[in-house]
Amino acid sequence: MQKLAIGIDIGGTNVSYGIVTNEGEVILKKSFPFKNFKTAEIFIDFLTKELKNTFKDLPKGSSIKGIGIGAPNGNFYTGTIEYAPNLNWEGIIPLADMLNKTLNYPVKLTNDANAATIGEMIYGNAKNIKNFMFITLGTGVGSGFVANGEIILGHDGFAGELGHAIFDPNGRQCNCGRKGCLETYASASGIVRTVLELLSKSDEPSVLREISLDEISSKMIYEAALEEDIIALTAFDYTSYVLGIMLANAVAITSPEAIFLFGGLANAGDLIFKPTKKYMEEYLLNIYKNKIDIKASALPENDAAILGAAALVWE
């Protein structure tokens, strides 16, 4: 009998879920908007009905092995979501227990970046790698660290927030309340901030000067860089410089064999991979030099969150 996992990704905008094989094939995928659920109870009621409906569509002869959930501020140890700033619910929500009660399947939960990290390990490019880092360069910067073949969760379940390691204590204001976090430089919004800084400091011509500041996106910067726009190229170089130093510092802690980059900025390919590798090597301690691969994640962007959540079931 084929065993299947349910992967659920809870975000502040949408909830998506899917049925996933142990080879990482998403055989069914659905989603619904998040914002209407004032309490976790109302959310669980709705999700339970959705899932029970979905279970009717299971392939013949298959059965559900378990449910995995990726959620902001998700705690693997307790299965709770704790004070998530982007969700409506206050305090500590025992979401895994709640869903286990209504559906009677084992439910595991962790934060979204750690889920994606486990996804890379179970389904992706990190299958036989016991020591690696996984970095998501999206709206923010998320991360997960695997050492000795196990994800580092920390004493409280919240390990792996490289996006909030501080690059410059007097640097850019971060929405976490502190200054100079990696996320304010090496994210989609970070590279936009870098472009604004470069445009203000230099008089270099740039197609980006023609766009209103509110509208500049990381995608536009990418397209300008492909056209050899100096400001855009410099922005990718500076982003990679900051990322390279912070990766070198993280290497000094966990000494991984590989670093996987995922998400919006990682889609810029050589524009981000090449200079990040160059700067990381430059700032690495001698014993770590020329040993570490920086690779693209193998997780397909649209399914990564569901795959990561589902991977919790197989881990």
Added chain:
Amino acid sequence: MQKLAIGIDIGGTNVSYGIVTNEGEVILKKSFPFKNFKTAEIFIDFLTKELKNTFKDLPKGSSIKGIGIGAPNGNFYTGTIEYAPNLNWEGIIPLADMLNKTLNYPVKLTNDANAATIGEMIYGNAKNIKNFMFITLGTGVGSGFVANGEIILGHDGFAGELGHAIFDPNGRQCNCGRKGCLETYASASGIVRTVLELLSKSDEPSVLREISLDEISSKMIYEAALEEDIIALTAFDYTSYVLGIMLANAVAITSPEAIFLFGGLANAGDLIFKPTKKYMEEYLLNIYKNKIDIKASALPENDAAILGAAALVWE
């Protein structure tokens, strides 16, 4: 029958070794200078004779369970010392294998800071702690990280070099060849550099102005700080500021329950612990605040290296 471990600490100046019980009692301790051994073979010959002699003094009814070695650039996976800059030997030396052949006991080897970290776990204050950091603030800065109850060794055995994480890429020259490593600020020599910088920048009176620059030591700065010397107090504050930020960044990766400080600067007590805790909390991401103890190591300074090496036998 009582089982005993042999702990050997190899340093560029001295080699010390001892017989250690599984409770961490050092029942015999000896040392000899390192510098006379031109090759690893000559060293192993000498060490073997020394140890065979020592074994004659074993308590009646006891036996040796194994040998642990702490050494600079020691690799736990392979039992080799690799390109250690402070030892005479070039290349990769299979020291654990060599000693196993002459003595016929199991031999484990790792780098000195990781050995001390395991010492803290087996004999010290980290006995029941599954996620912690261990930081040595000595001539340099060493570190070890434990996650999920296991030391993080990395893919190559060289994880745990927080002393060479970069605080300021344009900062102080480090003897590793790069600039701005934590070690250039938060070590015994780092705080001396900070005092020189403060003396050059301010006209604040200080007893430290009376000492020739070559002679200023971290101990003199400590004594001046106890007398409320402003320059000395400011130096401790700045040292703690840099250390606090770098600890906060490391917490974002491994989320430990406790951080243990060991070595020369840690002996300054409240002068280093209080401001380091204050700055770390200030620069921690919200989810980590007010959860992490910064504590003194329980390892006695004179025996820590031997205890750490011996702990490898029991781990």
